Amino acid sequence: MSEQNNSLEMAVNSLATEMRRNSYIQAITGMSGNTKRPMLYQEFGYPQQIEFNDFYRIYRRNAAGFAVVHRLLDGCWQDLPVIVEGEEANEARETTAWEKNVTRLMKKHWAKVKDADRRNMVGRYSALLIQVRDNQTWDKPINTALVKSLKDKALVKLIPVWEQQLTVAEWENDRLSDDFGQPKMFNFNEMPVGDNKFVGPTRGEPVHPSRVIIFCEGAEDESALSGIPLLESGYNKLLDLEKISGGGAEGFLKNASRQMAAEFDKETDIGTLDAQAKKAGYADLGEAMNDKFTRLNRGTDAAAVMQAGRLNVLSVTPGDPAPTWTVTANELAASVQMPFTILFGQQTGRLASDEDKTDWAIRRNGRRNGFLTDRITELLTRFWQIGIIEPPAGEEVTVSWADLLAPGEKEKIANMKDMATVAKDTQSAYGTPAFTEDEIREVGGYDPLPEAEKPKGADESAKNIDPLTGKPIEQPTETRQPDNTAQQS
Structure with missing residues (x-):
């Protein structure tokens, strides 16, 4: 052994x-x-x-970095999900009391969930701290008995925190535990991150995992340290964009600042000029020339008079930054799986194509139905585990998002128009339309028309009713044969 x-x-x-x-x-x-x-x-x-502070600074100070995060964030949260009790098929039925209660509760907290998602994109992970009224310090498990008695009134607020504010204090090392390798205790430090100033009192204390919901995108092994920041793969390209745009701006500034150079011919007596400069109170000729140039550049109507010299403007023709910037920007867009025209908008008349829009919708649909659904489900599960809400029937919940690939109003009307044309043509050709009126209305998102009442006398039982009086028509009791004897004789 x-x-x-x-x-x-x-x-x-x-x-x-x-x-x-x-x-x-x-x-x-x-x-x-x-x-x-x-x-x-x-x-x-x-x-x-690359550390968290690097990601945070480039998110706050780099225009493209800020756009990457908020394009994806706002695109995924352009509408709110629907919480369904049970499986997805139950969405079509009438709203249950449990769904109404959860919808009312989450209406006040969706902004905090969205902000936790934003912080997750910037760093390797973020978290939501669940603050409840349970008469316990945060390093203790939540008192579920007290929370269940208060229900949703026990929830004080959800606190979104940055990666730098929440660190792992202790890991679960018991190999026989189901939570082996997971955080056993967190450290929470509410001090501001980045260059933000300290404002007001802050908290710093250990936090039990029962009070924490981790947002860690890309960490399929559920490890808080293996999340993938959104800006990581394109970080170098963000720096390149700063070099290109900043270098181009600097070159423009230097040309616009009108740097001057004085050129004297060989007959000029520099010694005499230097003596005159010193007599005027300058240290030497160079200081005198700099003072004249400064005054010349400061005034828009200033003039320079030269006798034996010539003034030249130092300027260069800067290279066009557009091609280099475009290549770098396309690399950045590819690194975050975002079409160029979606990320940067219209450039020289180029609009987002249908393929770009479709690809962007697929990207957001995948994230909504994947990562975001998983985190929202985890939050709702924690809510009923600690007693803030009642568990749903069968302890199953569905987070349903609107389909971003669904056609808009203009597309629906166009589809209805095309279907109506086909129905008209097939009616003329074959006597039967290819689509019914209700099928066309369904494509446009409209309810079927109500069935028209049948006219009185249309059914078999009303055939013997007089349509004018509404009374039964008397029927003959015998069947008489016509007398044709006279004709026969």
Whole structure:
């Protein structure tokens, strides 16, 4: 047994040594993977390691970084989901009391859920802290008995927090536990992140996992440390966009600032000019010339008079940044799976095509029905586990989103018009329309027309009713044969 333990220990130590070696090599050679130019990241000015503060600053200060986050955020939350008790097929039936109660409760907290999603996009993870009235400190499990007695009145608020504000204090190390490898306790620090100033009192205390809902997109192993920030793969491209736009602006500024240069011919006596400058109170000729140029650039109507020299404006013709910027912006758009025209809007008359719109709708549909549905379901499950709401029937809940690929009003009207044309043509050709009136109305999102009442006397039982008087028509009791004897004779 000891030999097996020694072998296992040696294998673990060898693996740890190899991991440290790889980390050291990456730190020296960079992260680019370019074996010919291992220092490529340093030459381009890219950071070797990207931390939360790097993501936060580029989100707050970089226009494209801010647009990436909010395009996806607002696109996914352009409408709110419908909470359905039970399976998705139950959405069509009448709203239950449980659904009404949950809809009323979540109406006050959707903004906090959306904000937790925003913070998750910027960092590797974010969280929602559930603050309840349970007479317990936050490092203790929620007192479910007290919460169940208060129900939704026990919920004080949901607190969205950044990655930097919530860290893991202790992990579950019991290998026999179902929660092995999951956080056993969190540390919460409410201090502002980034360059935000400290305002008002803040909290800093351990928090039990029963009070935390983690938002960690991309971490399918449910590890809070393996989330993928939205801006990570395109981080270098965001820096490149700053270089291109900032460099272009700097070149324009230098040309517009009208930097001057004085050129004297060889007969000019520089010594005499220097002596005159000193006599005027300047340290030397250079200081005098700088003062004249400063005054010349400061005044729009200033003039310069030269006797034996010539004034030149230092200017360069900057390169057109548009092609380089466009290539870099397309790489950024690809890294976040967002069409260029959707991310940056109209550029030189180019509008988003139908393919771009469809691709963008698929992207948002997938995120809504995947990650967001999972987090909302987890939040609702926690609510009924701790007693804020009653559990749904069968403890099953469905989060239903509107289909972003569904046609809009204009498309619906166009489809109805096309179907009506086909129905008219098939009616003329074959005597039977290909679509009924109600089928065409259904495509447009309209309810079927109510069935018209049948006219009186249309059914078999009313055939013997006089339509004028409404009274029964007397029927003959005998069947008489016509007398044809006279004709026969």
